[in-house]
Amino acid sequence: MTPSPLLNVRGLDVHYGRFQALFHVAVHVAQGEVVALIGGNSAGKSTLLRAIAALLAPSAGTIVFSGTDLGDLKPHQVVALGVSLVPEGRHVFGSLTVRENLLVGAHSRRARNAIRQSMEEVYELFPILRQRANIMGNELSGGEQQMLAIGRSLMSGPALMMLDEISQGLSPLVIKAVYRTLSAISRTGTAVLLVEQDVRRSVSVADRVYAMVRGRAVCLGVPGSLTEDDLKKACFGFELQGARSSEGERS
Amino acid sequence: MRLSRQPFTIGLIVLLGAAATMPLWASRYWMLLCLTFCLYLSLAQMWNLLAGYCGMISLGQQSFIGLGGYTPAVLSVYYGLPLWMGVLCGGVTALVFALLTAVPLFRMRGVYFAVGTWLTAEVLAVAFSNWSFVRYGMGIVITPAYQLSLTEMYYAGLVMGIGSTALVFLILRTDLGLTLMAVRDDEAAAQTVGVDVFRSKLYGFLIAAFVTGLTAGLIYLHQVFIQPYKAFGIDWTVRLLFIVIIGGIGTIEGPIVGAVIYIVLRQVFSEYLDVSLLLMGAVAIAVMTVAPKGIVGSLQERFGFEILSSRRT
Numbered sequence: 397m398t399p400s401p402l403l404n405v406r407g408l409d410v411h412y413g414r415f416q417a418l419f420h421v422a423v424h425v426a427q428g429e430v431v432a433l434i435g436g437n438s439a440g441k442s443t444l445l446r447a448i449a450a451l452l453a454p455s456a457g458t459i460v461f462s463g464t465d466l467g468d469l470k471p472h473q474v475v476a477l478g479v480s481l482v483p484e485g486r487h488v489f490g491s492l493t494v495r496e497n498l499l500v501g502a503h504s505r506r507a508r509n510a511i512r513q514s515m516e517e518v519y520e521l522f523p524i525l526r527q528r529a530n531i532m533g534n535e536l537s538g539g540e541q542q543m544l545a546i547g548r549s550l551m552s553g554p555a556l557m558m559l560d561e562i563s564q565g566l567s568p569l570v571i572k573a574v575y576r577t578l579s580a581i582s583r584t585g586t587a588v589l590l591v592e593q594d595v596r597r598s599v600s601v602a603d604r605v606y607a608m609v610r611g612r613a614v615c616l617g618v619p620g621s622l623t624e625d626d627l628k629k630a631c632f633g634f635e636l637q638g639a640r641s642s643e644g645e646r647s
Numbered sequence: 648m649r650l651s652r653q654p655f656t657i658g659l660i661v662l663l664g665a666a667a668t669m670p671l672w673a674s675r676y677w678m679l680l681c682l683t684f685c686l687y688l689s690l691a692q693m694w695n696l697l698a699g700y701c702g703m704i705s706l707g708q709q710s711f712i713g714l715g716g717y718t719p720a721v722l723s724v725y726y727g728l729p730l731w732m733g734v735l736c737g738g739v740t741a742l743v744f745a746l747l748t749a750v751p752l753f754r755m756r757g758v759y760f761a762v763g764t765w766l767t768a769e770v771l772a773v774a775f776s777n778w779s780f781v782r783y784g785m786g787i788v789i790t791p792a793y794q795l796s797l798t799e800m801y802y803a804g805l806v807m808g809i810g811s812t813a814l815v816f817l818i819l820r821t822d823l824g825l826t827l828m829a830v831r832d833d834e835a836a837a838q839t840v841g842v843d844v845f846r847s848k849l850y851g852f853l854i855a856a857f858v859t860g861l862t863a864g865l866i867y868l869h870q871v872f873i874q875p876y877k878a879f880g881i882d883w884t885v886r887l888l889f890i891v892i893i894g895g896i897g898t899i900e901g902p903i904v905g906a907v908i909y910i911v912l913r914q915v916f917s918e919y920l921d922v923s924l925l926l927m928g929a930v931a932i933a934v935m936t937v938a939p940k941g942i943v944g945s946l947q948e949r950f951g952f953e954i955l956s957s958r959r960t
Contacts, residue, residue, distance in 0.1 A: 489832040492825070496959055
C-alpha cells in the first residue's frame with residue numbers, strides 16, 4: 397500500500413475576483429521529497445503556493461496536509477502545522493536584525509531549546525548569517541537576504557517548505573550556494589516544493605516535476621525520464637536556446 | 648561610533664530621583680509643567696506604540712481620550728464613585744471601545760485606517776454633544792476633582808509617564824513586540840512565518856487604548872471640566888503627532904524628547920497665542936528637514952546608540 401502523501405492538493409480552483417487563476421489543480425508531495433513546479437509567467441505557480449499557505453482562499457478543492465484539511469485554517473495555523481513559505485522577493489524584516497528575523501520565524505514554537513537548536517542549524521547551513529547576526533535585515537546583500545528568508549522559514553521547524561523563485565535577482569555563485577542548502581534541507585526529511593522559472597536548475601535537484609500551464613498542473617514525472625523536449629512542450633511551447641537535457645544536468 | 652551607556656544611566660537615575668522628590672523642593676509652576684510633560688509623554692508613547700511599532704497610523708486617539716475623560720467624570724459626578732476608580736474605569740471603557748471597533752478598523756490599511764479612526768472619533772463627538780445624559784455640548788464640571796491636591800495629581804501623572812515608557816520598553820522585549828515590528832515592516836511576510844497578524848495588532852491597539860484612556864482620566868481630573876468637542880477633538884492627535892515626529896517615531900526616547908520640546912515651545916509661544924500653532928508648525932518643518940527621522944532617530948542613526956534599546960543580542 398502506498399503511504400499517504402504529506403501534502404495532497406485535489407481539484408483546486410482559485411479566483412482573483414472574476415478571473416480564475418487555478419483550474420482543478422492536483423499536486424502531491426511525499427515526506428522528504430523535492431518537487432519542482434515549473435512554468436512561465438502567470439502560469440499560477442505562486443498562486444498555488446499562496447493557496448497552500450492559506451494566504452488565498454480556494455473557491456473549490458481540498459488541500460490536505462499530514463491528514464489535516466487546511467481549508468478553514470489561517471496562515472499562522474498552517475505554519476504551526478509544519479508548512480512554511482519563502483515568498484518571492486525575500487521580504488526580510490528590514491528594521492530587525494538577522495537574529496530577530498530568525499526569532500520571528502520561530503514565533504509558532506514555544507520550546508526555547510528547540511528554537512536555540514534551530515538557530516544553530518540555520519547558522520550551520522548559512523555561516524554568514526552568524527557573522528551578521530546583529531546586522532539589520534535591510535543592510536544585507538540580496539544573497540544574504542535570500543539565505544535569511546530561507547533560514548527564517550526553517551526556524552518554524554517545517555515538514556514542508558515551499559520556496560518561490562529563490563534564484564531571482566541573485567548571482568550564479570549565490571544561486572549555487574542556495575541550491576546546495578536545499579539538498580541539505582531535504583536530507584533532514586523536510587519536503588520541498590520548489591517554484592522556479594529557472595527550469596534546468598530546479599529540475600536538477602527535484603525528485604519529481606510538475607509543469608503549470610495557464611493555471612493547470614501537469615505531472616511530468618521523475619527528472620530522469622524527462623527529455624528537454626518534454627520540458628519545453630509542457631511548459632513553454634517554444635525552443636530554449638542552448639538548453640541541455642535534464643538528465644545531463646543531473647549527471 | 649559607539650557611546651558608553653554609563654553616563655546616560657547615571658543621568659537617568661538622577662532625573663528619576665529628582666522627579667520623585669519634586670513636591671519637596673520645586674515650585675507649583677514647575678510641578679505643573681512636569682505633570683503636563685508626564686501626561687503628554689504617556690499619550691505620545693501610546694501613539695508611538697501604534698504608529699511607530701505596529702505601523703498603525705491612528706488619527707483617532709481622541710476617541711480613547713474622550714471616553715477616558717468622560718467615564719470618571721460621569722461616574723464620580725453622577726454616581727459618587729471614587730475618582731481613581733473612575734480613572735481605571737475610563738481605561739477599561741477605552742479598551743472595550745477599541746475591542747468593538749478593531750474588527751472594522753483593521754479591515755482598512757494605511758491612510759484608510761487613519762481616516763477610519765478619525766471618523767470614529769468624530770462620531771463620538773457628535774453623539775456626546777447630542778446626548779442629554781452628558782449635558783450635551785455644555786460639558787460636565789467634575790466637582791469631586793477639586794479635592795485632589797497637586798501633589799496627588801503629580802504623582803499619578805509621574806506614574807503614567809514613567810509607567811507608559813517602561814511598558815513600551817518591556818513590550819518591545821517580548822515576543823509580542825518582535826511580532827509587532829515584523830508586522831510593521833512587512834505584514835504579508837509576517838503571515839508567512841506564522842505570525843497571527845490580527846491578534847498582534849489587536850493587542851497593540853488594546854494596550855494603547857487602555858493606557859490612553861487612563862491618562863485621559865487624569866488629564867480631565869486635572870482640568871476639572873470636560874466638553875465633547877474638546878475631548879474628542881483631533882487637536883489631541885495632532886499634538887501627539889508633533890511630539891512623536893519631532894522626537895523620533897519608532898524610538899522609545901523619541902516621545903520623551905518630543906514631549907520636552909512641546910512643553911517648552913508651548914510655554915515660550917504662550918504669549919503669542921494667535922500664531923503659536925503656526926510657530927509650532929514651522930519648528931516641526933525645520934526639524935523634519937534637518938532630521939527626517941526625528942531628533943532621536945537621526946542621532947541614533949549617526950552615532951549608533953540606543954539608551955533604551957529593545958534589541959535582542
